[in-house]
Amino acid sequence: MAADDETPSRPAAPAPGGAVGLLPPSWSARQPPRWLPRALLYTVLSIAGLVATFWVLGKLQSLLTVLLVSLFLAFAIEPAVNWLAARGVRRGAGTGLVFGMLLLVTSAFVWTLGALLVNQVTTMVQNAPDFVEDLIDWINTTFHQDISGDDLTEYASEWSSSIEGYLVGIAGNVWGIGTVAVGALFQVLGVLLFTFYFAADGPRFRSWVCSLLPPAQQKHVLRAWDIAVDKTGGYIYSRALLALCSAIAHYLALRVFEVNSAFALALWVGVVSQFIPTVGTYLAGALPVLVALAHNPISALWILLFIIAYQQFENYVLQPRITATTLDMHPAVAFGAVIAGAALLGPTGALLAIPVTATLQGFAGAYVRRYQVTEDAEAPPPKKRRWRRRSTAEEPRR
Numbered sequence: 538m539a540a541d542d543e544t545p546s547r548p549a550a551p552a553p554g555g556a557v558g559l560l561p562p563s564w565s566a567r568q569p570p571r572w573l574p575r576a577l578l579y580t581v582l583s584i585a586g587l588v589a590t591f592w593v594l595g596k597l598q599s600l601l602t603v604l605l606v607s608l609f610l611a612f613a614i615e616p617a618v619n620w621l622a623a624r625g626v627r628r629g630a631g632t633g634l635v636f637g638m639l640l641l642v643t644s645a646f647v648w649t650l651g652a653l654l655v656n657q658v659t660t661m662v663q664n665a666p667d668f669v670e671d672l673i674d675w676i677n678t679t680f681h682q683d684i685s686g687d688d689l690t691e692y693a694s695e696w697s698s699s700i701e702g703y704l705v706g707i708a709g710n711v712w713g714i715g716t717v718a719v720g721a722l723f724q725v726l727g728v729l730l731f732t733f734y735f736a737a738d739g740p741r742f743r744s745w746v747c748s749l750l751p752p753a754q755q756k757h758v759l760r761a762w763d764i765a766v767d768k769t770g771g772y773i774y775s776r777a778l779l780a781l782c783s784a785i786a787h788y789l790a791l792r793v794f795e796v797n798s799a800f801a802l803a804l805w806v807g808v809v810s811q812f813i814p815t816v817g818t819y820l821a822g823a824l825p826v827l828v829a830l831a832h833n834p835i836s837a838l839w840i841l842l843f844i845i846a847y848q849q850f851e852n853y854v855l856q857p858r859i860t861a862t863t864l865d866m867h868p869a870v871a872f873g874a875v876i877a878g879a880a881l882l883g884p885t886g887a888l889l890a891i892p893v894t895a896t897l898q899g900f901a902g903a904y905v906r907r908y909q910v911t912e913d914a915e916a917p918p919p920k921k922r923r924w925r926r927r928s929t930a931e932e933p934r935r
């Protein structure tokens with residue numbers, strides 16, 4: 538009976554040394570699973586694909602930046618193109634008309650500021666001797682010094698030699714400067730070309746993108762596209778309207794205080810203060826104050842006070858009324874978006890930060906559900922009353 542109960546042994550297998558023996562019980566557990574080689578292959582291919590993708594994105598960074606800028610510029614001018622298309626103008630002709638108006642405004646702005654710069658430099662060169670004499674008299678009177686014009690001439694000669702050496706170094710690197718300028722020119726032309734195509738063929742491009750997606754996701758893409766166009770166009774519209782109001786107000790103030798080149802300075806203040814994020818207000822206000830300071834310090838003080846007063850009026854009265862129907866963004870959110878955009882893409886990211894943030898804010902408003910805060914949530918929770926047991930000494934006597 539004991540022999541019948543014994544389990545049959547494993548079939549004999551050749552041992553490594555040629556002998557025949559039994560198979561170890563843990564031999565099957567030591568074999569790797571069948572899916573492991575395939576998983577290792579997929580992992581290696583995935584890592585190689587990621588490395589190749591990042592390498593390609595690094596090489597195409599400039600092209601992707603141009604496409605991103607062109608896309609948001611097309612979003613900005615698409616409301617105007619749609620308005621012209623609704624009145625019978627072909628999209629290509631309407632896009633060309635909008636482009637022509639923008640180029641005309643930009644050229645007028647650059648020409649006006651160039652004339653202002655030439656005028657101010659010419660005035661400073663002509664008034665330089667009188668200004669130097671007044672400066673010497675003020676220094677001698679205030680600090681009890683005895684500085685003559687010969688001392689300043691000696692200092693000026695030293696500075697001129699240093700500036701001359703610096704200019705010679707710049708002239709030696711003219712090939713590199715020319716290469717950078719040509720590259721920047723090609724990028725600008727690329728932005729204009731892609732912006733024209735994105736705006737002129739907007740509906741066709743949108744249909745092509747939606748044809749790559751299932752029908753259930755196409756409505757989300759179209760809604761996101763409309764939100765991006767509305768928010769970006771609203772941002773440009775609100776900034777342009779605020780720039781117009783600022784330019785008119787500062788032009789009247791500069792004319793009242795008899796500051797030269799009032800139109801060019803007012804145009805500078807209006808455009809720079811509205812279209813350059815965060816630091817645009819300070820850059821815009823500094824130039825009129827400096828120009829007025831060169832002629833009359835009292836006028837410069839009044840101009841500075843007017844700029845501060847108008848900034849408060851714009852922040853608390855004018856801007857909330859204009860951005861109520863176009864774009865409403867908290868200043869802290871805008872400042873953080875500009876810093877993040879500058880960290881990612883430099884100056885281009887700083888300029889695109891606010892439209893991109895406005896688009897994301899529009900997505901959140903369209904897809905994120907909000908609830909009304911009730912009175913119970915606003916009121917603080919009632920404090921729990923602590924009960925303590927009276928001691929025998931505190932119990933009232935009967």
